[in-house]
Amino acid sequence: xxxxxxxxxxxxxxxxxxxxxxxxxxVPLLFLVIFLVWPLGMSIVKAFVLRGNELILDNFTFxxxxxxxxxxxxxxxxxxxxxxxxxxxFFTLLIGVPMGYFVARxxxxxxxxxxxxxxxxxxxxxxVGAFSWxxxxxxxxxxxxxxxxxxxxxGLSLPPIYGLFGIIFTMTLTYLPFVFLLSHGAFKSxxxxxxxxxxxxxxxxSRILRTITMPLILPSLGAASILVFIRAIGNFGIPAVLGGxxxxxxxxxxxxxxxxxxxxxxxxxxxxxxxxxxxxxxIQRKIISAREYETISxxxxxxxxxxxxxxxxxxxxxxxxxxxxxxxxxxxxxTMSFFRQWIGFLPAGFTLENYKIIPQIASKAIKNSLFxxxxxxxxxxxxxxxxxxxxxxxxxxxxxLIDFTVMTPFVLPGIVVSVALLSAFSSGPINISGTFLILMxxxxxxxxxxxxxxxxxxxxxxxxxxxxxxxxxxxxxYYTFRKVTFPLILPGIIAGSILTxxxxxxxxxxxxxxxxxxxxxxxxxxYNAVADGDFGVASSLSVLLLVTVFGVVYLMNVFxxxxxSSSFKLG
Amino acid sequence: xxxxxxxKDVAKRFEGKEIVNALKGVSFEIEKGELFCLLGPSxxxxxxxxxxxxxxxxxxxxxxxxxxxxxxxxxxxRRNIGMVFQSFALYPHMSVFENVAxxxxxxxxxxxxxxxxxxxxxxxxxxxxxxxxxxxxxxxSGGQQQRIAIARALVYDPEILLLDEPLASLDAKLRRYMRAxxxxxxxxxxxxxxxxxxxxxxxxxxxxxxxxxxxxLVEQIGTSDQIYHYPDNMFVANFIGKMNFFxxxxxxxxxxxxKIQLEHNQKILDLFYKMNQKRKQEMSKGKKIILGSRPxxxxxxxxxxxxLFSGRIRIIQNLGKVTRYEITPLWDSKNKLIEVDxxxxxxxxxEGDTVYINFDRNNTLLxxxxxxx
Numbered sequence: 006x007x008x009x010x011x012x013x014x015x016x017x018x019x020x021x022x023x024x025x026x027x028x029x030x031x032v033p034l035l036f037l038v039i040f041l042v043w044p045l046g047m048s049i050v051k052a053f054v055l056r057g058n059e060l061i062l063d064n065f066t067f068x069x070x071x072x073x074x075x076x077x078x079x080x081x082x083x084x085x086x087x088x089x090x091x092x093x094x095f096f097t098l099l100i101g102v103p104m105g106y107f108v109a110r111x112x113x114x115x116x117x118x119x120x121x122x123x124x125x126x127x128x129x130x131x132x133v134g135a136f137s138w139x140x141x142x143x144x145x146x147x148x149x150x151x152x153x154x155x156x157x158x159x160g161l162s163l164p165p166i167y168g169l170f171g172i173i174f175t176m177t178l179t180y181l182p183f184v185f186l187l188s189h190g191a192f193k194s195x196x197x198x199x200x201x202x203x204x205x206x207x208x209x210x211s212r213i214l215r216t217i218t219m220p221l222i223l224p225s226l227g228a229a230s231i232l233v234f235i236r237a238i239g240n241f242g243i244p245a246v247l248g249g250x251x252x253x254x255x256x257x258x259x260x261x262x263x264x265x266x267x268x269x270x271x272x273x274x275x276x277x278x279x280x281x282x283x284x285x286x287x288i289q290r291k292i293i294s295a296r297e298y299e300t301i302s303x304x305x306x307x308x309x310x311x312x313x314x315x316x317x318x319x320x321x322x323x324x325x326x327x328x329x330x331x332x333x334x335x336x337x338x339x340t341m342s343f344f345r346q347w348i349g350f351l352p353a354g355f356t357l358e359n360y361k362i363i364p365q366i367a368s369k370a371i372k373n374s375l376f377x378x379x380x381x382x383x384x385x386x387x388x389x390x391x392x393x394x395x396x397x398x399x400x401x402x403x404x405x406l407i408d409f410t411v412m413t414p415f416v417l418p419g420i421v422v423s424v425a426l427l428s429a430f431s432s433g434p435i436n437i438s439g440t441f442l443i444l445m446x447x448x449x450x451x452x453x454x455x456x457x458x459x460x461x462x463x464x465x466x467x468x469x470x471x472x473x474x475x476x477x478x479x480x481x482x483y484y485t486f487r488k489v490t491f492p493l494i495l496p497g498i499i500a501g502s503i504l505t506x507x508x509x510x511x512x513x514x515x516x517x518x519x520x521x522x523x524x525x526x527x528x529x530x531x532y533n534a535v536a537d538g539d540f541g542v543a544s545s546l547s548v549l550l551l552v553t554v555f556g557v558v559y560l561m562n563v564f565x566x567x568x569x570s571s572s573f574k575l576g
Numbered sequence: 577x578x579x580x581x582x583x584k585d586v587a588k589r590f591e592g593k594e595i596v597n598a599l600k601g602v603s604f605e606i607e608k609g610e611l612f613c614l615l616g617p618s619x620x621x622x623x624x625x626x627x628x629x630x631x632x633x634x635x636x637x638x639x640x641x642x643x644x645x646x647x648x649x650x651x652x653x654r655r656n657i658g659m660v661f662q663s664f665a666l667y668p669h670m671s672v673f674e675n676v677a678x679x680x681x682x683x684x685x686x687x688x689x690x691x692x693x694x695x696x697x698x699x700x701x702x703x704x705x706x707x708x709x710x711x712x713x714x715x716x717s718g719g720q721q722q723r724i725a726i727a728r729a730l731v732y733d734p735e736i737l738l739l740d741e742p743l744a745s746l747d748a749k750l751r752r753y754m755r756a757x758x759x760x761x762x763x764x765x766x767x768x769x770x771x772x773x774x775x776x777x778x779x780x781x782x783x784x785x786x787x788x789x790x791x792x793l794v795e796q797i798g799t800s801d802q803i804y805h806y807p808d809n810m811f812v813a814n815f816i817g818k819m820n821f822f823x824x825x826x827x828x829x830x831x832x833x834x835k836i837q838l839e840h841n842q843k844i845l846d847l848f849y850k851m852n853q854k855r856k857q858e859m860s861k862g863k864k865i866i867l868g869s870r871p872x873x874x875x876x877x878x879x880x881x882x883x884l885f886s887g888r889i890r891i892i893q894n895l896g897k898v899t900r901y902e903i904t905p906l907w908d909s910k911n912k913l914i915e916v917d918x919x920x921x922x923x924x925x926x927e928g929d930t931v932y933i934n935f936d937r938n939n940t941l942l943x944x945x946x947x948x949x
Binding site: 203 | 630631651652653654655656658659661665667668669678679682728729738
């Protein structure tokens, strides 16, 4: 009798329990397992088997990796990726840190404008920057043409932008804003009292900069460097446009898949590039972790700005010059979009034809892009929000693991995500290659970190007592979530989703392996137009894309405010 | 020997979105080896004066001298001063040793001197053991961080020490202990010291002399005793401790005596009031004055015969040594509370009761036009 009674009580107790959170919260976790963990696992397994062979232990081989020892093309790609990524980090720091310092610490006009213009290169699609530099510095580039006129007198000539130099140059300008914005923030928020106390002890300006200011902003520089490194090593568009004979790991993966349909070989390359990213992350952690301080000041005093006219002049000239060069691509493609060709000094053949032709040739790509970006953003918002809620509020035992999993795509090159998805879903029981579905999944997986970070930040700032008081008043989990939590984290959700939408409109490195004739997106059409040498149409489509992305980001700034634009630092 | 500090008509105007006259012309002298407190409510200009003394702010007009040297335009790093900040401003990226060594490294002292001086100074601030582990300052308690900050400011033998609310971020008990420590260290080194605080108890406990500041001006300078017992004006009287004010009219002036008629009930008080030349001149029959009395110089009673005015007890607080009664006067519609401190408790009195207030007639102050007479 006792046992039965106990059992009855137990069942009664269980039926009283609120299962809604478990049901709702398991959906995003399931999604992550099926579309992120499983594909990555498949991809790793496939890397150790030759193309076309079954996934059994007998077929285990290292051949896919051996190419890095036998093929000079593989070795060159690996070396190129290394050289490019480290050079880009070096040059962005070299150029971006002084700019951050000037804007934060020197009295000068138009600071807000410099900060807003400074962000433009990140929200311009990287490959658009690349081909506009072809227009300026390519074989028949206008700037190169002029420079060579001068250099020619000395018997010298500027080589065209193709190759390693061009890739490093373009990537540096593209990723400069990360270093600029992050170092600007660090210089601005560092506790001014620390510098004042050094000054009182007799330290000179240069000594303070060397012994106090720079060590204190090092963590921010580390964060910026790793962001730039991850992007530089994963970027497909720039080396694809400017690389010529020089391959890097992402273009090598593309070549492997597009040329041979060798997902196994591609997986091996992908694994190698992920290992490089992990090594870079580890080094960054090692350097930074010992130097993580509370640098945000509680004091109300502000930094004294430099007012010396000489320093002011240098700062203004420097910032204008950097802005002018990094905004050259936008100016170039807008100009180019109204002309037939641009060979030599001036563009020739003014025309509106490049725009008139858009509805005819690109309406499908535009529709696809809008559809994919919208639906993927909504799904991302849902999954990112719920996962953030789980890790921040429920704190299950594996919270760190979930956190780690959801952030993985943030450090993975886009093309690696597509290789993984193809490894899992292009053959066998589930074959969705060439469909909208696989593109949408890749977009969601790749951008969930944006929403996750944004919402997690809102949740940490949200006092848990608000939710607890709702529960104590008798509200169920779902009611509390709907009436208290959700409205309060909504700004975070919107900021993350709009950022997702804006970046998905210009996504190239994931979709380049996943698109089919039916699902072609606008960035792919631009990329193909560049490949065909049709710069006029490529420019007009790029202008369309740019205007849309800028518009979205602008609206976000208007409605969500400062907090939204700062999330670009993460994204 | 540390120099004295002389301020001559020091004024500071901040010109931002709105113009703020933080200092409106301040002149006084701080003596050699003195521990001098700048005291005042927030926004009174005390921190601005300290930052000007350090050279962190420029002054709009006026001059500052360290001894005979005019340092008005000399930048902070050439002034040879030490400063302790409210938040301590210890460098989180350096060990305790490197923090303390900073000023010595700037002065390019050889390594053996650096070691010797740091050992001495850590002994002085009472933390000789911390160097053995030599942790990051963030790993230390608030009180230890405070000592490190003082050591760092003193180790290179500056001529002047500036302390900006150095105890404000410590808890109450530690604050009382550390203020004694600061005074001990200052007296050992005998360095001319300016100490900024908004806590009057702290300033009175620690300072050789105090300057009470208000609204960009110095209201009074003097020792704790002078300021407490002989405040120059009503602001100082009510800022240093509490003072209850009652308006009245002078009826009669005699040698060391005067008669005052209270405004609200026309009762006449015969006060003992030590006369001097100045007081005799300023006091005349029929003059409107304000009578001031400290809470401990008032008494209350439940017997109407014992009191001059009636009031209702609002709150009774037991403060240990004394019991504080907050009393709502029954004659004054403006409801200015009267505070009375009595040793021991008045039997039978509870909140809401009517009581009768009386003066200690030997210990009152008279004010005219907010100034003491």
